[in-house]
Amino acid sequence: MLGPMLYIYRRYWDEAKLLLAGVAFIVLCSATAGIAAPYVFSRLVDTLRADSWGETIIWAFVGYGLLFGLSQALSNMVNYMAMMSAENLNFIAGTAFFERLLKKTINFFIDYNPAEIQQAKSRGQNAVYTLVQLGLIVLIPGIIQITLTLLVLGASINLEIVVIVFVYGAAFIAFTFFANRWTRPYLDAAIKADQANSKFVGNSINAMETLRYFGGDQWVAGRFAEQAREVRDSWASFATRRIFYSLVFGAMLAAQIGITYFVLLPRYRAGELTIGDVVLFDSLLLQLNRPFQTIGSSIDDVLRSYSRFIPFAKMWGAPEEPDVAPHPDFRLAAGSIVFEHVGYAYRDKPAVSDVSFTARRGRLNFLTGETGSGKTTLFKIALKSLEPREGRVLIDGVPLSDIARADWYSVIGVVPQEIMLLNDTITSNIILGRPLDEARLRSAVERASIAKFIDGLPEKFDTRIGERGLKLSGGERQRVAIARALYADPQILFLDEASSALDERTEAEIMGEIRALADEMTILAITHRKTVIAPGDVVVELTPEGVSERIAA
Template sequence: MSANQLSDTSSKVRSDLRLGMVQGLLSEFITSQQSTLWILLLVSLGASVAAVASPYFFASLIDHAKNRPEEVLFLGFLGYATLLAISNFLQATTQYLSFSTAEVLGFIVGKEFFARLLRKNSAFYVEHNPAEIQQAIAQGRQSLTILLQLLLIVILPGLTQISLALFILGALIDIQTMLIVALYGALFIATTWFANLRTKRFLETAVSSGQVNSRFIGNTILAMETLRQFGSHRWMTGKYVEQAKRARDNWRAFAHRRIGFSLVLVIGLLTQLAFAFYFLVPRYQKGEISIGDVVLFNGLLLLLNRPFEMIGQAVDDVVRSFTSLSPLASMWFAPEEAADQANATIHSSTTGAVSFEGVTYRYDAGRGVSGFNFAAHRGRLNFLLGETGSGKSTVLKLLLKTLEPQAGRILFDGRDLRMIERFEWHRTVAVVPQEVVLMNETIADNILLGRERSEAKLAVALKKAQAQELIDALPEGLETVVGERGLKLSGGERQRIAIARALYDQPAVLVLDEASSALDEQVEGLVMEHIRNICSSVTVIAVTHRKGIIRPEDNVVEL
């Protein structure tokens, strides 16, 4: 397959993704906004009728100006002014109603995308960083609202005005003039569409380069301290400028090629006017049409050319906006976690026994675990040891249902983990990760994460996590905002907050992934002592490289 064929195939896939996303969103939007849309369409129709009636009314006044009393003529022109005012008012109302409904669509887009983000599999968050995701949703939301506003403010009113004006031209002037104007309009819109097809690849490359830079900015922010320490400013700037130049050059190429098409449109406009007046002037000289008819024709021509130009510009905006949806659409349809086939729930009276029986999971690179056996019970700590790359993280992902075994099974209280709903399982198991992630919210919010607040449970969890002294030392206590990613706290303080978060709801299973790695020896000893005190009621599975915290009575498995 040639490079051009591959490019065409890739472009079609992106187009199909965008179209599928737009169809789904519009379906929900139209269902929720039916009454508003009907009102908007009626107001838009009224605005178009008033806009087309104005030049007809004005031409009639001009034709009969000599034969009407001054008072009647004044009232006629007052009526004309009123008609223009009504047209302008209805057009403004259409714009504001369109803006209002577009915001509803933007809300639906944001809500649906956020819900999808929560269902994405772990690979999605490896491939995309927060800045890239935020750029995609902001750009995609803006593009969709622009598309809707173009449809409601430009395309539908424009087509209505064109239809009414052409009808009046054909009825009051002649069919020949109407056909000349209609042909120009069709050629104008067709030329604009063809121009977009010819320049579409520049748009797609520019959008793609912009998204690459968003990803790079996100990665740079996350690694800023390291990059500064290694004096990587020049390298960072070079990488950014490279993609920024690529985006700039493609936008420039798009704009420059459109200049030639604009020249074609100008020639078309001159030709239209020349032919129209070539046929119209002799008819006026022969007395077949009045001066009012000439005024009407001029007014309708201006009225028609504006919608033609607006629709042509709308075609430009539609293509640009539709192309800008690509990053959002690709994320929208990115793989999600497999749907649960289970329907079993977990009862509170459990023994908490966890066992791996011949479990195998291999990544494409060959790493993972094969035929792994492990049993964890309450009453002692259960440790997983192993060198880097031995499969400890894979075992934890399997336990947390992030991955599914390719062979073998994992049991909880004798039931296959596949038969337990993911939501139920996540309510049962709590995790303290090695890299603690805190939101830029209060300490209390970071512990609760939306769960019902209980001061008694908070006090117990903070005590077990050796975090009460930390809270007491802060002027705002639990209401202290921890900063972006919790960077206002030290690594050890963040880890203690994460431990309190895990212990807040008294989980049936507690997973510790190097959970004490950022703690000093004294605090680590106190935390582990509290965890040992609760291991009779909680199954504790810990990954560690610190053999000093392991006791002879603990259950240890080496990978």
């Protein structure tokens, strides 16, 4: 739990120490000015007499006004500097979490769906952000202000007043904390019910026509009213309790002021205190109510932030894919892939067992078998998404586990079954964030047999292909995906049911184009359509009885 939080805060300190030092200095100046302003005012009150009126006293009050304005300005500066600093922390937490996600095992993405991951990320970021915001805006300024106030009261009046104010402050903070704990469930319930109602309304509107066919519109209205009533009742419960607690807060403040004046007034009558001392006490006490209340509220916020951070920390600490150091000049010689007695199980349920075969250049290598036979599992093992539980995979005689992930991905190309295309240009969809090399781009589209199509477009490579590539035909989308895989000039090409969504004619054209690449690179393809297999192709078939390897006739 503390590991990821310490890592994030350590990076935050390294990157923002000067800003944090500036915030700390402004906080100290703000608190000092906030205490100095009422102190100066109280001393001016003591000097204000009818026979002492003059230019000096006027300038003194002007100076007091400037000091008071400075304290307010510094207080606002602290808020915005803390916000800027905390946003930097938000950035660090989000990017660090995403960097960790990229290293997670495939099982991590089986255990957690994208919505869970996004929610954990958002709540974790919010937790570390909230803790810093509370520290910079609430806790540190509040503690400094309370400490300086007690010191001034002790020096100007007496220690009895300090004790009374301290006891009142402790009780005020404790009661604020428990009041928030007692009322928070009603606030949370109101927000949760409101969100659920909004989701329900959104879904209902989308299905309103169907609902009317079955007379469900009245049912929708009833459900909406029921959930809206829950929202109203939760807010009413929250507000009712806060009204009661406000009365208690008022009673506590009244009791504290009454007790304090009971102690102060006899001393004023005896001439031990001045009007200015009374004014000073009153001003400082009113100022202290805010830090007392915010500190009490922030204690509950700290506890809630800790609990919100738990899913973030759990995902942060989930197992990562093992990896080795990359090689500076990694390339393959023959590009052979050898599976030796490979086995894998998902949660102790066997997926593949004792699989052995070899894929080489010069021929298309097809991996076939019924649904559930383990084709996808073997592909994921070859792509280093899974580690085999048994056996090993050799690449040119070197165990795949000894090859760095970055090195491996630099020499392979992948055409997945579901092609991910961006609502962007053809160029952007092919290079996909990699450095643009015009010669490599041209070579890739020519080898994917899509260059003629692109050259015929008015905007050529700058043509935007629409959301998910909907402005392209199925075959054109497939060729863009192949060009993307070939852009890095791979030595091994993996195809995962790459033509399964195409008609037979387009499928035959694309597979013929891919077959022409077999002498340049090792090609391993998953397929369940026997029509794509041509004489001379290598067929590795997975059956319940075992693995068979043959040359197609």
